[in-house]
Amino acid sequence: MASRDPLTLLETHGLRATRPRVLVANMLFGDKENRHVTAEWVADRLEEAGERVALATVYNTLHHFADVGLLRQIHAGDRGVIIFDTNTEPHHHFFDEKTKMLTDIPADAVQVENLPEPPKGAKTVGWELIIRVR
Amino acid sequence: MASRDPLTLLETHGLRATRPRVLVANMLFGDKENRHVTAEWVADRLEEAGERVALATVYNTLHHFADVGLLRQIHAGDRGVIIFDTNTEPHHHFFDEKTKMLTDIPADAVQVENLPEPPKGAKTVGWELIIRVR
């Protein structure tokens, strides 16, 4: 994996190292933990740290990170909330329908054969399994 | 598959055959088409048909249908919109990241081996593959 040094990450992904981005990058990539985060969670952490960053900027930042592949937007979980995953490697999720929590499943825990071809005109950019549990 | 007769469906799923439910059941199960619908889509169709049903009732109805297994809430697609799938059989989806559209993939088109065990205390209620395309 590439370095997790926040400044380097921004640099190598063509993002200006502005204050909000550095703060968020530090929070998300400063250690090796993978996280499932929402804009609200990030904003709350910043607030706790006494850092003043507009909520709109948090959204901008997370979307920018996702655009350049630093984060992945998860298509699972509670409707109405965008969840970003710091783990952009292929992997899967348990989704607990009661708690609305996501848990990672390593990619190699499952074998999938015959991944269907995408409709023509489209190409596959990724795939994942969502296992719903209660 | 069980009969798709709307009244019978309501009956066998323990739902009172009220006016809004019959209207929605007709719209969704009156033919053999599978559909991915939102509350807004249903409300619009009702409106077009000159049927007066409160939006809150459309939501209630769709949630009730999902609760009894007549519909499945899809965990994919555009954030912020609840999509209900009339196809409650196991199957998968292509998700087009550009258009936000979902396309069905029949369950037997893919072989998945070693479905991981759920975390203890939980049990698997379903699973699906989401293939993201562009």
Added chain:
DNA sequence: TCAATAATTTGGAAAATTTCCAAACAAAAA
């Protein structure tokens, strides 16, 4: 270094979607 240019941030308003609520209504049971 300094201006010019381009990108980003801000805060607040607006949009979009869903849920909540209490009153009215309809269906089922007694």
Added chain:
DNA sequence: TTTTTGTTTGGAAATTTTCCAAATTATTGA
């Protein structure tokens, strides 16, 4: 019937996200 239970209604409220125009910050290149 009457009672009880479940459902619908419309509007307000809640939640989450996006939009916007102005201010700020970073970068470029004289």
